[in-house]
Structures are given as C-alpha cells and as structure tokens.
Amino acid sequence: MAKQFDVIVAGIGSMGSAACYCLSKQGANVLGIEQFDIPHDQGSHAGQSRIIRKAYFEHPDYVPLLHRAYENWATIERETSTQLYFETGLYYAGTTENELIKGTKLAAEQHQIQLDNIAATGHTKTKNFVVPNHYEQWLEPKAGFITPERAILAFAQEAIRHGATLLTQQRVAHWKKKNGLFEVETNAGVFSSKKLIVSGGAWSSQLLPKLNTQLKVTRQVIAWLNPKKWDDFTLDNFPCWLIADDQLPGAFYGFPIMPAGKLGGPLGLKLAYHHPGKPSDPNKVDRINTQNEVLLLLQAAQKFLPNALGDILSVKTCLYTYSPDEHFIIDTHPDDNDLIIAAGFSGHGFKFASVVGEILGELATTGKTNQPIDFLRLKRFNN
Ligand SMILES: Cc1cc2nc3c(=O)[nH]c(=O)nc-3n(C[C@H](O)[C@H](O)[C@H](O)COP(=O)(O)OP(=O)(O)OC[C@H]3O[C@@H](n4cnc5c(N)ncnc54)[C@H](O)[C@@H]3O)c2cc1C
Incomplete structure (x- = not known):
C-alpha cells in the first residue's frame, strides 16, 4: 500500500468521514485512520439519531453554517440514494x-x-x-433529525468510491513533522502526508498535546x-x-x-x-x-x-x-497552517458534519474557507 498521501485524516467519525468524502471527491489522495470500526459506539456518534435545527439558541452565527449543512445533507442523500434527514x-x-x-x-x-x-x-x-x-x-x-451511523457510512462509502484509503482498527499513536511532511505512526506502520486533519472527537487532546486550550x-x-x-x-x-x-x-x-x-x-x-x-x-x-x-x-x-x-x-x-465556551474549534493550527483541527463539538456538532467536512477539505487544500468560521477559530482562547 502507498504510504504517502496528500492528506491524512486522524479519526473517521462524524467530522473525519465527511472530510474524507469531500477531499476525495475533489481528487485529493486521502488516507483516513480509525481506531475502531466505521461507525462504532465508543465515541460521540452512536445512538440512531441527532437533532438538526436552524433556530440555533447556542448562537445565531451558526445559522449560515446550518443553511449550508442542510444543502450538503441533501447532496449526499441524492448521491447515495439514502435518506439521512427526517x-x-x-x-x-x-x-x-x-x-x-x-x-x-x-x-x-x-x-x-x-x-x-x-x-x-x-x-x-x-x-x-x-x-x-x-x-x-x-x-x-x-427541523428534525439526521441518522448518524448511516450518514457516516454514506460518507465513508463515497470516500472509498472516490479513491480514499480508509483504515480501521488502527490507532494513531504519534505524529510529527519532518522535512515538511507529517509522519503519522499507527500500530500498522508509518504514513506521511502534506496535510494532517485531526478529528479525534473525545480523543482529540491526546492527538493535540500542544493545543492552546483544554477539552x-x-x-x-x-x-x-x-x-x-x-x-x-x-x-x-x-x-x-x-x-x-x-x-x-x-x-x-x-x-x-x-x-x-x-x-x-x-x-x-x-x-x-x-x-x-x-x-x-x-x-x-x-x-x-x-x-x-x-x-x-x-x-x-x-x-x-x-x-x-x-x-x-x-x-x-x-x-x-x-471546549471551554461550548463552541466548536475549527481552524488551522496557529503554528502550522498544514495542521487542521476539528474538535470540541460540545454535544451539538453532528448536524454540522456535512458542512464541517467541506470546511476541513477547503482548509486542507487552500488554507482558507468561504464559510464564516471566524467565531470558531482558536484565537478566541488567546488572552
Ligand atoms: C448522547 C449524545 C447526543 C447528541 N445529540 C446531538 C444532537 O442531537 N445533535 C447534534 O448535532 N449533535 C449531537 N451530539 C453531538 C455530536 O454527536 C458530536 O458533536 C459529534 O459526533 C462529534 O463528532 P467528532 O467527529 O468530533 O467525534 P466522533 O464522531 O466520535 O469521531 C472521532 C473519531 O476519531 C477516532 N479516533 C480518536 N482518536 C484516534 C486515534 N488516535 N487513532 C484513530 N482514530 C481515532 C474515534 O474512534 C472516533 O471514531 C450528541 C452527542 C452525544 C454523545
């Protein structure tokens, strides 16, 4: 198996599966690494249903992202002939x-x-x-609900169809940057990439020891x-x-x-x-x-x-x-634009997975996104 990729995605749950789908659809050479199965019930995405709504009490700034999330859910439903939104x-x-x-x-x-x-x-x-x-x-x-396990399966299936490599039962143990490339070590070997997306859910702190905030x-x-x-x-x-x-x-x-x-x-x-x-x-x-x-x-x-x-x-x-303020963290790392973080979804993230995947894909390929995520960037924790 090839060991060098454009992008490695660490954690193929809600956000990681969507990122693999968006990146592979654009032609990127993607490796996704998941420590359990896709999907599984040890993290944050199990349990049949996740509420989706637009009148967002947590903050009105989420609403434009929700409009895009609804559009993107409809797209993946069409592409896979699978109902995900009820x-x-x-x-x-x-x-x-x-x-x-x-x-x-x-x-x-x-x-x-x-x-x-x-x-x-x-x-x-x-x-x-x-x-x-x-x-x-x-x-x-x-408003209504999205079916999380089916959605993750749909993203993973389409990612594979578009050429992504998805590995399960492999845990990312360490990663480091060497000569401009990420070296990502799992129990099965070492893989390298130009960009690294960390979407480790409840394990994100272990994958990001130098984050400027606590999860x-x-x-x-x-x-x-x-x-x-x-x-x-x-x-x-x-x-x-x-x-x-x-x-x-x-x-x-x-x-x-x-x-x-x-x-x-x-x-x-x-x-x-x-x-x-x-x-x-x-x-x-x-x-x-x-x-x-x-x-x-x-x-x-x-x-x-x-x-x-x-x-x-x-x-x-x-x-x-x-996250400390219960808002998501979606950003490139302040010290390394090639490291992209999706973490701290604070119990309300699943409905956004379809737009977060798109944003992560854009950050990995162009370093920026058209979606309004300034309020979700890491700089808010600097004081
Ligand atoms: C009970 C409950 C109810 C919820 N209800 C709602 C709701 O109604 N609406 C809503 O929008 N949201 C809801 N949420 C929140 C939503 O489900 C989460 O915000 C979302 O699933 C988080 O996605 P994630 O990708 O960060 O985590 P996950 O989906 O857990 O994905 C992270 C993945 O990374 C993998 N991973 C971690 N470390 C490693 C490693 N070292 N190597 C390889 N793989 C690794 C994990 O195994 C996991 O698969 C709910 C959550 C819970 C728990």
Missing part, C-alpha cells in the same frame, strides 16, 4: 428568560426561520407534552422507553423536542420512535439530557453504573411526557467533548 418538526418549551427560548427566538428573528407559536396555532403532534402554564411553546417545522470529555446517558401509548410517539405522529426545565440547568430532549427495521439500533422512544455528565477518560468510560442518569430521564418523562413513561428498553452511553 423532517419531524422540533418542539421547544421553557420559560421566557431561559437561554433555550431566548436564543431560539433570537436566531429565528435574525435569520427569518419559521417558528410557530403552539399557543396560537396548536399542533396535533405536540398533544402529549405537559408543561407549566408559564412556559412558552414553539415548533420549528423545518473536557463527559459521559452522557441516553435511554429508550416503551411508552404507554406507542402509536402516539411514532415517526409520523411525534416531533423531536427540547424542553428546558426551570428547576434544572440544560435541557431534556428526545426523538420519535423509529420503525423497526428502518434504521436498526435500539427500539423505543429515545430521550436524553443535554448538560455536562460525569467527566470521563475516553479510554475508561463507565458504561454500567448509569442508574442516577436514567432516573433523571424517567423523572423528566413523568413530568413533561407522562404518556411516554414505560419500561426501559435500552440504555447507552456516549461522549461529549466540551
């Missing part, structure tokens, strides 16, 4: 002062994104939600329930949702039930809590002692979706990688 609508609830509601309305207003006020319009899909009277309730109709990895627990009224919660009858409980930080969120056989993966009604879980070493994650987190999810279901309560069908643990 438009279910997204229900939001919380107090007027809560960041979720304030930020969602702000982004929608600044970027003319449709948000329907449930109190004014009503909506049959939202009839099972029970929230206090003082909560605002909104529905973003052009924190937390474990996040997701549960799938057998709801009392199954048919009320199926794909066609129930939206994705985000509810900010005024007694707790963060937000609870969930998805409709996927039909058996449609996507594989756990059966039932998925729900989770978007808030930092227990700090974890990605190589030693406790995936067993999850009772407290599951109890919290059951309490949220009891409070906001009483008809969804039922036996637990499945529990899984996934990893968030937080």
Whole structure:
C-alpha cells in the first residue's frame, strides 16, 4: 500500500468521514485512520439519531453554517440514494428568560426561520407534552433529525468510491513533522502526508498535546422507553423536542420512535439530557453504573411526557467533548497552517458534519474557507 498521501485524516467519525468524502471527491489522495470500526459506539456518534435545527439558541452565527449543512445533507442523500434527514418538526418549551427560548427566538428573528407559536396555532403532534402554564411553546417545522451511523457510512462509502484509503482498527499513536511532511505512526506502520486533519472527537487532546486550550470529555446517558401509548410517539405522529426545565440547568430532549427495521439500533422512544455528565477518560468510560442518569430521564418523562413513561428498553452511553465556551474549534493550527483541527463539538456538532467536512477539505487544500468560521477559530482562547 502507498504510504504517502496528500492528506491524512486522524479519526473517521462524524467530522473525519465527511472530510474524507469531500477531499476525495475533489481528487485529493486521502488516507483516513480509525481506531475502531466505521461507525462504532465508543465515541460521540452512536445512538440512531441527532437533532438538526436552524433556530440555533447556542448562537445565531451558526445559522449560515446550518443553511449550508442542510444543502450538503441533501447532496449526499441524492448521491447515495439514502435518506439521512427526517423532517419531524422540533418542539421547544421553557420559560421566557431561559437561554433555550431566548436564543431560539433570537436566531429565528435574525435569520427569518419559521417558528410557530403552539399557543396560537396548536399542533396535533405536540398533544402529549405537559408543561407549566408559564412556559412558552414553539415548533420549528423545518427541523428534525439526521441518522448518524448511516450518514457516516454514506460518507465513508463515497470516500472509498472516490479513491480514499480508509483504515480501521488502527490507532494513531504519534505524529510529527519532518522535512515538511507529517509522519503519522499507527500500530500498522508509518504514513506521511502534506496535510494532517485531526478529528479525534473525545480523543482529540491526546492527538493535540500542544493545543492552546483544554477539552473536557463527559459521559452522557441516553435511554429508550416503551411508552404507554406507542402509536402516539411514532415517526409520523411525534416531533423531536427540547424542553428546558426551570428547576434544572440544560435541557431534556428526545426523538420519535423509529420503525423497526428502518434504521436498526435500539427500539423505543429515545430521550436524553443535554448538560455536562460525569467527566470521563475516553479510554475508561463507565458504561454500567448509569442508574442516577436514567432516573433523571424517567423523572423528566413523568413530568413533561407522562404518556411516554414505560419500561426501559435500552440504555447507552456516549461522549461529549466540551471546549471551554461550548463552541466548536475549527481552524488551522496557529503554528502550522498544514495542521487542521476539528474538535470540541460540545454535544451539538453532528448536524454540522456535512458542512464541517467541506470546511476541513477547503482548509486542507487552500488554507482558507468561504464559510464564516471566524467565531470558531482558536484565537478566541488567546488572552
Ligand atoms: C448522547 C449524545 C447526543 C447528541 N445529540 C446531538 C444532537 O442531537 N445533535 C447534534 O448535532 N449533535 C449531537 N451530539 C453531538 C455530536 O454527536 C458530536 O458533536 C459529534 O459526533 C462529534 O463528532 P467528532 O467527529 O468530533 O467525534 P466522533 O464522531 O466520535 O469521531 C472521532 C473519531 O476519531 C477516532 N479516533 C480518536 N482518536 C484516534 C486515534 N488516535 N487513532 C484513530 N482514530 C481515532 C474515534 O474512534 C472516533 O471514531 C450528541 C452527542 C452525544 C454523545
């Protein structure tokens, strides 16, 4: 096998698979290296579904990237004849002062994104939600979820079709720059390239020891329930949702039930809590002692979706990688323009994978990107 490449991508998960696809489509000679399989359930992309929305409460500056992400998802769907985006609508609830509601309305207003006020319009899909009277309730109709495992498979398949080499079960142990080339060492050998993209998810700190900022990895627990009224919660009858409980930080969120056989993966009604879980070493994650987190999810279901309560069908643990300000890090390294970093996706990155792959490809081939990523660059941590 050839050992010299234009670009090596370290980590073929959400962002790395998209980068391999974009680069190989443009004719670059790409090597992608993944320590597990493609996809797998040890990192950040497992669990059947990831919410995608445009009224972005985290910051309105993400909205232009989201417009491009939606376009790019449609392109890869067309190219692979595979449905990756499911438009279910997204229900939001919380107090007027809560960041979720304030930020969602702000982004929608600044970027003319449709948000329907449930109190004014009503909506049959939202009839099972029970929230206090003082909560605002909104529905973003052009939102839904992306299927992460299928999306990563689609990117990897197209990358291979366009000539990329993807290696699995190989861990990048070290890399260094020598005579203008990166030398990347795995358990199977040493490979070299002109450019290196590091997209290692929860392992990024280990791959980037000289980063000018800290990344924190937390474990996040997701549960799938057998709801009392199954048919009320199926794909066609129930939206994705985000509810900010005024007694707790963060937000609870969930998805409709996927039909058996449609996507594989756990059966039932998925729900989770978007808030930092227990700090974890990605190589030693406790995936067993999850009772407290599951109890919290059951309490949220009891409070906001009483008809969804039922036996637990499945529990899984996934990893968030937080940057200090919970915004992504997408940049070339300040000391080396040939080293490109995609890290710190802080529990909200998957929906962007289709545009992040494009940006990483542009940074690797031209050193710049047309996408507005200034607010995501590393310089914000220099003080
Ligand atoms: C429970 C949960 C729910 C989420 N919900 C949403 C949501 O609703 N919407 C949303 O947009 N986002 C959501 N996210 C966040 C989103 O999934 C992540 O931001 C995204 O998957 C991060 O992508 P990544 O490429 O950085 O990491 P990953 O997809 O984990 O990819 C990193 C890859 O690098 C590999 N790797 C690391 N080190 C090495 C090495 N040394 N050698 C070789 N390979 C290596 C890893 O094995 C892994 O495959 C959620 C995350 C979790 C955990």
